[in-house]
Amino acid sequence: MTKQEQYEALLPQIQAVMDKNVDIIANMANMAAMLHETFGFWWTGFYRVINNELVLGPFQGPLACTRIAYGRGVCGSAWKERRTLVVPDVEEFPGHIACSSASRSEIVVPVFHNNEVIAVLDIDSDRLATFDETDAKYLERIVMLLIIP
Ligand code: SME
Numbered sequence: 001m002t003k004q005e006q007y008e009a010l011l012p013q014i015q016a017v018m019d020k021n022v023d024i025i026a027n028m029a030n031m032a033a034m035l036h037e038t039f040g041f042w043w044t045g046f047y048r049v050i051n052n053e054l055v056l057g058p059f060q061g062p063l064a065c066t067r068i069a070y071g072r073g074v075c076g077s078a079w080k081e082r083r084t085l086v087v088p089d090v091e092e093f094p095g096h097i098a099c100s101s102a103s104r105s106e107i108v109v110p111v112f113h114n115n116e117v118i119a120v121l122d123i124d125s126d127r128l129a130t131f132d133e134t135d136a137k138y139l140e141r142i143v144m145l146l147i148i149p
Contacts, residue, residue: 007138010038020148027146028119029058035123035142036060042103043124047075049117054079057119064099073097078108079117084136088129100124107131109139113147 001009014034018027028046036044037060045059047068054068054075071080073095078085087106090096096106103124111119121143125131 003134004138006038007134007142010034011138011142014142015145018145018148024119024146025058027148031121031142031146032058032060035139041123041130042126043100043122046111046119046121048119049079054120061124062100065097068097074106074108075120075122078110078120082110082112082117084109084140086131086133086136088131090124102126104128105130107135107139109136109143111143111146119146 014031017030017034032044032046035041041061043059043061043064045061045064046057047054048057052070056064056066068076070076074085074087074090074093075097077095085108087093087096090098090103090106103126105125105128107123109121110117111121121139123131
């Protein structure tokens with residue numbers, strides 16, 4: 001299966017699992033688990049905007065830093081720039097925050113609600129250049145499923 005086919009199969013599964021009767025933490029937890037299992041990433045999880053910083057949310061993988069300032073690292077930059085950041089080689093990203101030395105490439109996708117970034121989805125790979133425009137396109141669609149009207 002191509003990556004695109006994997007995302008096409010996963011999208012309706014995630015949609016089916018999202019539960020409007022529970023808080024966003026529960027839905028983030030299942031979303032992180034499903035992405036992590038499907039693709040075998042190194043680290044898959046969320047940081048939520050709380051009191052004007054990013055605070056660690058539900059994730060799969062090794063332990064991670066608990067707080068990230070606005071504009072810091074890939075996560076804080078995606079929040080500040082309000083756009084998805086694809087980083088093929090984390091060593092070439094100025095200010096990258098190395099939670100794990102095994103992390104080689106990364107994608108961070110903002111989660112918007114009422115035009116505000118309320119969280120970011122952060123995915124790390126232990127290989128270089130894992131993520132591209134296909135991941136960006138599908139992950140942007142997937143995180144929208146968290147915002148249940
Ligand atoms: N590398 C991220 C920090 C979070 S961890 O990788 C889980 C960053 O630079 O924002």
